[in-house]
Amino acid sequence: MTENNNNELNKEVKRRRTFAIISHPDAGKTTITEQLLLFGGAIREAGTVKAKKSGKFAKSDWMEIEKQRGISVTSSVMQFDYDDKRINILDTPGHEDFSEDTYRTLMAVDAAVMVVDSAKGIEEQTKKLFKVCRMRGIPIFTFMNKLDRDGREPLELIEELEEVLEIDAYPMNWPIGSGKTLLGLYDLYHNRIEAFRPEESNKGERFISLNSEGEIEGEHKIKKESLYKQVLEEALLLKEAGNEFSEEAIAAGKLTPVFFGSALNNFGVQTFLEIFLQFAPEPSSHETRGGEIVQPAEPTFSGFIFKIQANMDPRHRDRIAFLRICSGKFVKGMDVTLSRSGKKIRLSNSTQFMAESREIVTDAVAGDIVGLYDTGNFQIGDTIYEGNDKIEYQELPQFTPELFMKVEPKNVMKQKSFHKGINQLVQEGAIQLYKSYHTESYIIGAVGQLQFEVFEHRMRNEYNSEVIMSSIGNRIARWVKPEQLDENMGSSRNMLVRDRFDQPLFLFENRFAMRWFSDKYPEVELTSLL
Structure with a gap:
């Protein structure tokens, strides 16, 4: 430059x-x-x-x-x-x-x-x-x-x-x-x-x-x-x-x-x-996972995905990844690398927002928010960058849900749209997905009740999939290291499940159940998200 x-x-x-x-x-x-x-x-x-x-x-x-x-x-x-x-x-x-x-x-x-x-x-x-x-x-x-x-x-x-x-x-x-x-x-x-x-x-x-x-x-x-x-x-x-x-x-x-x-x-x-x-401050610098500080006016383009939203336009069933530009200049059609996978991507479809009205963006700079049309390449927290020097920004926080529901399709003939809907809403971060350890039944987690209502509404209206949800109530989610896990540790009071990355965790009925577990298995380390 x-x-x-x-x-x-x-x-x-x-x-x-x-x-x-x-x-x-x-x-x-x-x-x-x-x-x-x-x-x-x-x-x-x-x-x-x-x-x-x-x-x-x-x-x-x-x-x-x-x-x-x-x-x-x-x-x-x-x-x-x-x-x-x-x-x-x-x-x-x-x-x-x-x-x-x-x-x-x-x-x-x-x-x-x-x-x-x-x-x-x-x-x-x-x-x-x-x-x-x-x-x-x-x-x-x-x-x-x-x-x-x-x-x-x-x-x-x-x-x-x-x-x-x-x-x-x-x-x-x-x-x-x-x-x-x-x-x-x-x-x-x-x-x-x-x-x-x-x-x-x-x-x-x-x-x-x-x-x-x-x-x-x-x-x-x-x-x-x-x-x-x-x-x-x-x-x-x-x-x-x-x-x-x-x-x-x-x-x-x-x-x-x-x-x-x-x-x-x-x-x-x-x-x-x-x-x-x-x-109010102008755009700030951002820290990478390696501890390097990237300044916004650096000429090399980079940014991270902080949100994914499907079906913003019901007529087109599209999916938008929201990108915060951290450095350099975004230009329509530029080639970038997805840090997580090393995959090369051409950013040919991008948009800027005025609520429901959108316009194609040809260029933007550090501090701007750009929407990238996504065919399934991106996940929340992904870094993209241009050039050969890898940049990977720090992970975005994840939060431990407190409410949980078992979920299944009302019509078993519509399994395909059920799975598609759940997977897309999970990638958006709208809900968190778990599977029971042995039966692989779907369990969804949320921070509050309204999230479930929005999930049900969007499954029905955007993915044509009616769902049956049954509450398993408030639970305390705690992850365990796979090497410390014995499958016999699970019970009705501490349900053993896997998260979407196949990591094991327990859903404890209450704090008493969690304390009882810790007393019985003192060598098992229980961890939460933020």
């Missing part, structure tokens, strides 16, 4: 901002995603997941079951330009049953936006997702949503954020009221007020500038409100007793900038986006 091309690549990489939006269900994550897409000109109108009667659905929700339920079940990828930045948003499932897909998606981003319902505060799923971000040390930006509804006191929300998630917080703005009393946002970062209803303001201005003391100059309608005086006191307290603003602490994932607003009313969202783009 010539020096000019190298400079051009470096410039393009620095423009990229790739992040995921995480939240508990119903915190408004899909709504804020749509508003960001509106600013980028990627969509013309915001649908709403609630508006089922009108037939309008969120642009980032494309799967049929998502439209029926009004929740995000899969991780969508959306790309748009704003303020000379190329933005890749990964809209992750908020539902706890899909945390596995969400966790893998978080391996493919450089930052996370955490959306919190200001009436509910930090909820269970938010905690789980936050832990993964913390594990990776990626910057986290917080958006306290639904300010248009009556919510909790902002000081209480900040305190909870710091105590529960053990991260320092820096409020970038501060609400002046909430719900029916919402007047606006006191913007501490820009030293201005953003009016909630500019048309009711003195001059119809959206932003009201403040003097060096942080107060409105001259006469103004908002100045007469008691809420304004209260916010001035709180702002003074934040300036004197709050955390110091630090770009280094944000970049290290130790300080989260906090923004208040209402995604549904598109209030505070644009201010958030502009500051986020200012402080």
Whole structure:
């Protein structure tokens, strides 16, 4: 690659901002995603997941079951330009049953936006997702949503954020009221007020500038409100007793900038986006299994598969492998090597996403997410690279399921479509597959109940295969080394099965059964996934 091309690549990489939006269900994550897409000109109108009667659905929700339920079940990828930045948003499932897909998606981003319902505060799923971000040390930006509804006191929300998630917080703005009393946002970062209803303001201005003391100059309608005086006191307290603003602490994932607003009313969202783009990191380096660090601006192309999704387009029964580009430049038709097998592959069919609408991509650079049409070559966690020097990125985390079901086809004459469906959904990571040790009966594992419902729905609608599922309940899965295994160790309380890689494991009925086993066979080492 010539020096000019190298400079051009470096410039393009620095423009990229790739992040995921995480939240508990119903915190408004899909709504804020749509508003960001509106600013980028990627969509013309915001649908709403609630508006089922009108037939309008969120642009980032494309799967049929998502439209029926009004929740995000899969991780969508959306790309748009704003303020000379190329933005890749990964809209992750908020539902706890899909945390596995969400966790893998978080391996493919450089930052996370955490959306919190200001009436509910930090909820269970938010905690789980936050832990993964913390594990990776990626910057986290917080958006306290639904300010248009009556919510909790902002000081209480900040305190909870710091105590529960053990991260320092820096409020970038501060609400002046909430719900029916919402007047606006006191913007501490820009030293201005953003009016909630500019048309009711003195001059119809959206932003009201403040003097060096942080107060409105001259006469103004908002100045007469008691809420304004209260916010001035709180702002003074934040300036004197709050955390110091630090770009280094944000970049290290130790300080989260906090923004208040209402995604549904598109209030505070644009201010958030502009500051986020200012402080969110450009594409980061990635470590290989050998411990080498690959920089994004290195000219040699490489990337890893973090998600596989079949049947995104029901008309074509296609299968897409989602690739995070880690270094260099992707060009349509390029030849690459699949690290796992050493197989050479030509990348002739590729796509970029705007939810259900897709367009052929001819080139992309480090930080971008590209969809590769897959005929069965790829698995989650695969590395692909160009050139002769092998690159293999670190493994993506796998998670131990807690719920298990026996599954069989309703119609034994449709065994072929049953096996095809199960194998494809397992390769996607939608479910985990096990087989009983002796009878080879299929057992599927999941993190939560909804995963089974989606599995059943997709088997019926995408693979024309009705299934019979019978629960074997909550189980504790623990792997054993084959050399330590005696098949007689299995019983009804610790079912012996194999995973899809033929590795043996026990499904324990409960913790008591697991302790009993460990006492009886102290030499057997039991291990879990993450």
